């Protein structure tokens with residue numbers, strides 16, 4: 001693991017790459033009480049030509065700064081973030097799976113480490129990167145998920161922390177996830193916190209809709225949606241292949257009516273872990289509906305393949321997204 005310490009007045013210091021192990025922690029560590037914690041998720045890929053690549057790691061480094069700012073935490077310079085990730089990938093080179101769709105998942109995170117029981121920003125932080133080999137997200141092939149529309153809980157509100165990648169957002173999403181499971185669903189989708197009408201995103205993935213004219217629609221970044229790097233990459237990829245992508249609010253009614261009328265033909269969730277996950281069925285207290293024929297739509301499959309081909313170095317990388325280690 002990589003660790004780098006921070007102290008007010010001293011800056012970032014004591015950067016190390018060492019064997020992964022427990023981190024001693026004072027019980028008054030600020031993170032345990034008032035929750036200043038942020039994280040990132042990215043992957044290192046064994047490229048088709050034998051090299052190793054990271055996918056848009058600068059975007060993770062930038063988002064880490066934005067998340068830190070929102071949580072009033074010390075910001076880690078982007079160069080240090082990238083250096084830390086690269087050093088760990090070099091040290092763990094042998095752990096990068098070469099299986100199809102396998103990768104080394106990297107988890108950078110930062111927390112308030114000052115021993116202090118008071119409500120103010122911590123003056124000490126610990127930045128850590130850990131890694132783990134992961135296999136194909138869908139071990140038995142891509143399978144559409146059933147999702148639960150959370151009407152009892154919201155994930156993030158305007159002015160809140162929805163756009164920051166912080167652990168607290170995930171803690172807030174777990175009650176909805178438990179309801180999803182109770183109703184036989186794989187994931188829950190969150191509506192906006194004000195009108196309880198517009199689709200924000202899933203607990204940890206952004207969402208896209210494919211219309212019958214081949215265009216795509218995704219909820220506009222409204223402050224409570226996490227700006228996904230997969231989301232951004234798919235917008236650019238789809239536009240480069242001639243598709244129109246519109247970022248605008250999409251209501252749950254539009255989704256239901258559109259699915260029934262045939263205007264909305266596919267829907268998928270996206271994020272680093274699963275890349276693209278087709279959404280087959282949508283269930284709520286009011287009943288359920290199917291998107292398209294409930295299977296994996298052709299445009300979902302095509303986008304998934306194009307993005308993964310770039311990530312694993314099987315296709316050209318016209319956007320210069322891959323950073324070699």
Ligand SMILES: *Cc1c(COP(=O)(O)O)cnc(C)c1O
Pocket residue numbers: 041165169201202203204205206226227228229230231270271272273
């Ligand atoms: C990380 C995350 C995503 C996906 O972001 P990627 O950069 O595409 O992995 C979407 N929603 C939430 C809430 C997230 O935390």
